[in-house]
Amino acid sequence: MPTFVPTPASIPPPNAQLRLKDSPHSLPNYHPLNPLAFILRAAQIYPEKVALIHQDVEQPVVYTFAVWAQRIQNLAYALINAGIRPGDRVAVIAPNCPLIADAHHGVIAARAIVTPINTRLKPSEVAYIIEHSQCSLILVDHEYTHLVAGTKVPIIVSKDTGRQADPYEEFLTMGRKFSQEKGWPGLEQEADENAPAVLCYTSGTTGRPKGVITTLRGSYLAAVANAFEGQMNRTSTYLWILPMFHAAGWTFPWANVFAFATQITLRTVNYSQIWNHFLKSGVTHYCAAPTVQVTAQIGIVNDPQAKRPPQPITAIIAGAAPTAHLIAELEKTGITPVHVYGLTEVNTYGPFTRNYEDPSWAALSLEQRARLMARQGHAFATADDARVVYPTDGDLNAPLKDVPRDGKTVGEIVTKGNIVMKEYFRDPDATAKAFAGGSFHTGDLAVMHPNGTVAIMDRSKDIIISGGENASSLAIEQELSSHPHVLEVSVVARPHVRWGERPMAFVVLHPQHADKWKGRHRLFEKELKEHAKDRLPGFACPEWVEVVPELPKTSTGKILKLELRKIVAKL
Amino acid sequence: MPTFVPTPASIPPPNAQLRLKDSPHSLPNYHPLNPLAFILRAAQIYPEKVALIHQDVEQPVVYTFAVWAQRIQNLAYALINAGIRPGDRVAVIAPNCPLIADAHHGVIAARAIVTPINTRLKPSEVAYIIEHSQCSLILVDHEYTHLVAGTKVPIIVSKDTGRQADPYEEFLTMGRKFSQEKGWPGLEQEADENAPAVLCYTSGTTGRPKGVITTLRGSYLAAVANAFEGQMNRTSTYLWILPMFHAAGWTFPWANVFAFATQITLRTVNYSQIWNHFLKSGVTHYCAAPTVQVTAQIGIVNDPQAKRPPQPITAIIAGAAPTAHLIAELEKTGITPVHVYGLTEVNTYGPFTRNYEDPSWAALSLEQRARLMARQGHAFATADDARVVYPTDGDLNAPLKDVPRDGKTVGEIVTKGNIVMKEYFRDPDATAKAFAGGSFHTGDLAVMHPNGTVAIMDRSKDIIISGGENASSLAIEQELSSHPHVLEVSVVARPHVRWGERPMAFVVLHPQHADKWKGRHRLFEKELKEHAKDRLPGFACPEWVEVVPELPKTSTGKILKLELRKIVAKL
Structure with missing residues (x-):
């Protein structure tokens, strides 16, 4: 890493208090679940540990937990100073970089709703989301300003430099100034753990995208589950291959911090950079989804630089089951695939089920093993059950009836509980339909195996009647x-x-x-x-x-x- | 292990449903946090995995997750059949053995409150707890029936055999019969995650013991934190040295199941048995507290059988800071001490803070390192902050003021949030006093170091004014x-x-x-x-x-x- 000095506004004062102001009716034996707690805890316990590395750019930056927490605080104050009020939407359009990582913490610190927008959309699609979300401010990376060229919503541009002259850095500096050094205790804890955290838009292949609202409670529980299921800890290093704008990065923006892991952001899926980090930065975890990432996976394992890294790596794969070929290729390079399933939108905060491997599989052939690993598996650590039920043909009140556990009868996967979205934003009809019978309808067709394993057969429209x-x-x-x-x-x-x-x-x-x-x-x-x-x-x-x-x-x-x-x- | 066949009533039916009946007003995107969820999930994902080993007795038993889940279900039905209603207290008096392990799941499955009683108490002390808790039933191990000799409360005796003629097994068999094979869907999910889970009694050196009520939500979050902080997983094996009746085993009865770990129960602290398990059963984790366990620790490391086990072992130590001598002895045998702090009663569900080691400590002398490791550290994974505040001299409404972070000024440790007890049972005055100023008062005197580390100086009455x-x-x-x-x-x-x-x-x-x-x-x-x-x-x-x-x-x-x-x- 070249020498890098964070901006003066990024340096926390001595004896920084890392506590939010309690909400007025706080109780001694209850605190609302909120993933913002993680960065405050990390900055308190490991202030000097590297939190965020953004290296493969002209002007690399690296932030410790203490500095990053200060920047997040600055962002919260800057947003409040810009007129953002609790419940407002703040959009962010960026590739994987500090800006979008900051937003996942700083926006909720201002008690506003993070609204990440896919950088691959067309300007008209972005315009629709800006309009539908009624967002009050847009944080945008310099490479994507053309996507918001015509908007009347105020924008803050990041040149992704981390240097003082960067307009985003000026925004943060202004936030620090506005704070008058009141620090974290000047920001109030959100009292309602069911308050919205993120608004993500689906990228349905038909019709208008829908806005999915998730909660602080759900984000907290999903992040803890991801850190636990990935067995992450302070020695972990997470490489951002999955776009962070994709389903709020499956809650990994928070899971990594909960585990005190170091995060490395990559603006693009660049195999040479990926292998450099695998071999030299001690990467231990990455997520990959959906199809484009399966291609990326193949790209990764086929790259000329590919060789067994000195440390074990866990690849969390969703969107499509890993094939036997991919499993073999990954394992050859010392990468352990973990197959998870969730809605490609944030309806389920990323992973909702996981394929839990059984020790007995070690004795099977690769092809047999791949067949078992292709199943979507069982409910994730903090998720409630995933069920497979008979279709109810649009009847919103019909009771849900489980298909038999025969590995044959095809039904729809429905999910329930804390790791299911709050609602479709400004769309009560779509919400009611999605929650018909009291569970969330995924639209994915599956069978239930005798051991309770869910295995996707298809999206309903993809079944072939032969x-x-x-x-x-x-x-x-x-x-x-x-x-x-x-x-x-x-x-x-x-x-x-x-x-x-x-x-x-x-x-x-x-x-x-x-x-x-x-x-x-x-x-x-x-x-x-x-x-x-x-x-x-x-x-x-x-x-x-x-x-x-x-x-x-x-x-x-x-x-x-x-x-x-x-x-x-x-x- | 000798051959062991569980009783017929312990064998689950084919295609057992591992889902509770939803509470009437369940929502698609919320499920109440309840540690009972863990055994249902484990039995679904790893039904054949060994959950519980009880081996160092005349009639050893071993249960898989599928069988154990069935026994827990039987216990719930047996309790309901015996007239137990939601909110009732069910006492359990037993050393570490399947009976008390079952109770931590089966009693809450009946929506009743587990009330573990310390086996080392005198009959008069037990009588007081039975009377104060107004418990409706007592599950008692055969070795401790003298403690309840005079009671009018119905008792169920376990001979700790796991064999059909055992009265406890007859109780479970009756539960199975009473269930009419309605299984888990015949038991209703508790709708309120803040409902009581456990009632534990303090063992104060002065005055009457106080009853501490914890909640389902708190137990769930504390158990998840323990599994995460211990980096436990399905390859972990937990040895019960800490009595399970002690602060609900610090929520490890649930944490182990959440992690799919195997648990081994030991009726007594027997070094020869402990070393046998360290060397031959693949033990990876155990807890030890308080003083008696520090002695036990020394007993463990000084035992003639002591030698480096083939696998790494994590010892979670509370109640007293590990001394330099103990750290050295543990590390010599390949045991990693983790120092946690919580109230010796369940006021904080076991660990509330942890001493988070810093990589830089590796360069220090053992004595310097021990001094740093002796500090109580920072808030645990899912805990809210631990603060050190100036004494408020009994004024219940005085605002709490933090002492400076100077490592010198002595104040009282106060805690807050989900990992703090619900209340003192039938004692609103004591509850109000404990929660004065909106935080739980631990009565432990400590300083706050500049890096936010809490370090206990003493219980208030133990300060010497010299x-x-x-x-x-x-x-x-x-x-x-x-x-x-x-x-x-x-x-x-x-x-x-x-x-x-x-x-x-x-x-x-x-x-x-x-x-x-x-x-x-x-x-x-x-x-x-x-x-x-x-x-x-x-x-x-x-x-x-x-x-x-x-x-x-x-x-x-x-x-x-x-x-x-x-x-x-x-x-």
């Missing part, structure tokens, strides 16, 4: 992925005269093997069909396979099956 | 303990013509060195005074030292300074 049988495009994709030459695959229904529908697979070849099949795609397609026949029932075998250079995706990396269906419709 | 200076008997005891020949030491004030008071030390010699000083106690007393002079200010040096064969203690192993003061009064 010869009267329900074929899961996800199950087919999983089996096709087990072919070592397949990098990515997506399966959709294609009309069939005799069977009604039949699966069609779109396949991207693995770069290491693509040359081998150059000009011989037909042959590969035949080989992949044979591969499928050994593994799938007849009705689920793809009738058609097509090798393509890439798959159509949304800005968050979800595969756009809609586009594939359009292609199929023209065939 | 020449107008406040001398902490605890600080003196710590320095005297650093002499390698000292096993235990207790310091009290003795009147002095010139100085008002002067410290007098009562010392028990270490068995390994006792012979050396036989008949030469005067010489040792002189040597110890010299040792003190190098380490303590003049006013804190003991004017008198007396070698004694043992120190007077309460049934829970607290040193009775009152008795020492009586001796001093006669001198």
Whole structure:
């Protein structure tokens, strides 16, 4: 690290008090759960420990917990000075960098609601979110100011330098000045643990994005669960590959602090930088999701720099089950995959279930093990149950009935409890529909295995009705992925005269093997069909396979099956 | 382990549902925090994993999570069948064994309040607790039936066999029958997370014991914190050396299950059994407190079987700070001491603060390190702050004012938040007094160091006013303990013509060195005074030292300074 001196406003005064003002009706034996508590505790216990490293930029910065806590406090005061009141929305548009890390603590310290916006959206989509969230201020990274060019909402630009002349740093300095050194005791503790913490917008492939509100209580409990499930502690180092704007970084902005871990932010998914950190920065944990990250995973393990790092690394994977190929590649480089499942939006604060490995699996073949690891598993540490229930066909009051635990009957995953969103923002109808029967409806179709393991079959619209049988495009994709030459695959229904529908697979070849099949795609397609026949029932075998250079995706990396269906419709 | 077959009533039915009935007004995005959730989750995720081992008895038993969960369910139904209603108290009098482990889950499954009673009390003391708690039923181990000989409250005796003819097993079997196989869904979830979980009685050296009520929410959060701070997981094995009746085992009855750890129960502190488990059962964690356990610690490390176990072991130590001697002995055998502080009663659910070690300490001498490790440290993972405030002299409404962070000014430790008891049972006056100024008053005197570390000086009555200076008997005891020949030491004030008071030390010699000083106690007393002079200010040096064969203690192993003061009064 080059020498870096934080701005004068970032330096805490001697004997800084690290306590918020109690809310007026605080009780001796109750404190509202709030993830803001973590940074205050970390700054008190390990003030000199490195909290945040942002290194792969022209002007690197590094903050200790004491300095970072001061910056977060400055941000809270700056927001209050800018007119932000409890419950207001403060948007942030940034890649992984200190600005967005600060926002996850500083905005809630001002008792406002963090509203992260996906940097990959189009200006019109961003405009919709700004309008719908009615946000009062936007914190924006210099690279993304074009996304808010026309807005009337005040913006604060960060040049991501951490140096005094940076407008964001000027904003923080002003916050410090405005505080009149009242410090943390000048900021009031939010009395209601069910107050909103984050407003994230879904990136649905159809319709307008919906705003998901999560609470302080839920964020606290989910963050603690993530730190526990990841067995994180003060010797952990977390690398930000997952965008922090994605479902509030699955609560890792707080989980890392709860565990006293060091965080490293990367503006982009750059394999060379990633491997540099794996090999030289002692990285122990990273999250990866969804599809784009699976590609990233493959990118990571295939990078020429890839070799076993000196320390063990845990990769927390969601969005798509890790394939046998990926598991093998990860394990070869000393990376342990942990498969978790949650809504790709924050409806469940990131992970809601985890695939809990059983020691007996060690004796299984890689393929058998991958099949078990592909299941979504059981409820996460602080989550209430995940159930699989019969569809209620839109009847909001119909009681929910569990499908039998037979590993066959397909139903919908519903979730409940502290790790479920508060509501859809300004959309009571959508909220009521999502909470029909008293549980949150995920829209994911799954079976329940006899041991209580949830295993996703598909999103409802992705089921293929082939010869009267329900074929899961996800199950087919999983089996096709087990072919070592397949990098990515997506399966959709294609009309069939005799069977009604039949699966069609779109396949991207693995770069290491693509040359081998150059000009011989037909042959590969035949080989992949044979591969499928050994593994799938007849009705689920793809009738058609097509090798393509890439798959159509949304800005968050979800595969756009809609586009594939359009292609199929023209065939 | 010899072959053991659980009773037929302990075997869960196929496809057992591991979900309680939702409370009538349950919400999709909130579930009340309740540590009962942990056993249901463990039985679902790792049903075949060993949960509980009780081996060092004539008739050993071992239970998997699936079987244990069924037994807990049976207990809940048996209690309901016996007329127990939500909020009723169910007492349990037992050493560490399955009965008391079951009770921590089964009683709260019946929505009743677990009331553990110290097995070392006299029958009259037990009678007082039975009367004061108004308990409706007593679960009692066969070895302790004499403690409840005269009671009119119904009792269920456990012979600690796990075999069908055991009256406790008959009780469970009856519970199973009464359930009519309605299983867990036949038991309702407690809707109020602030409902009482445990009623524990203090063992104050003066006056009647007080009943401390803790909540489900507090127990849940404290248990999660203990599992996290101990970095426990499914490969952990916890050995019960701390009595489970002591402050609800510091919430470890639930923390272990949350982490999917295996628990081993020992009826007595038997070093040979302890070492057998350290060396052969893969023990990774144990708790030890208070003074009697420090002696036990010394007993553990001095046992002839002591040698480095194949796995690392974490010893969670409270009640008294680990001495340099103990730290050295523990580390020599590969045991890592973690120093925590909490009220010896459940006022704070076990640990409330932890001594967070700093990597820089590795470079210090053992004595310097021990001095830092002796401090009580900072707030525990899910605890709110611990503060040190000026005494308010009994004024219940006086605002609390923090002492300066100078490491010198003595004040009282006050605690706040989720890990503080709900109330003193049937004693609103004592509750109001304990919560004066909106925080819980611990009665422990301490200083606050500049880095926010709390360090106990003494209980208020244990301060010695020597020449107008406040001398902490605890600080003196710590320095005297650093002499390698000292096993235990207790310091009290003795009147002095010139100085008002002067410290007098009562010392028990270490068995390994006792012979050396036989008949030469005067010489040792002189040597110890010299040792003190190098380490303590003049006013804190003991004017008198007396070698004694043992120190007077309460049934829970607290040193009775009152008795020492009586001796001093006669001198």
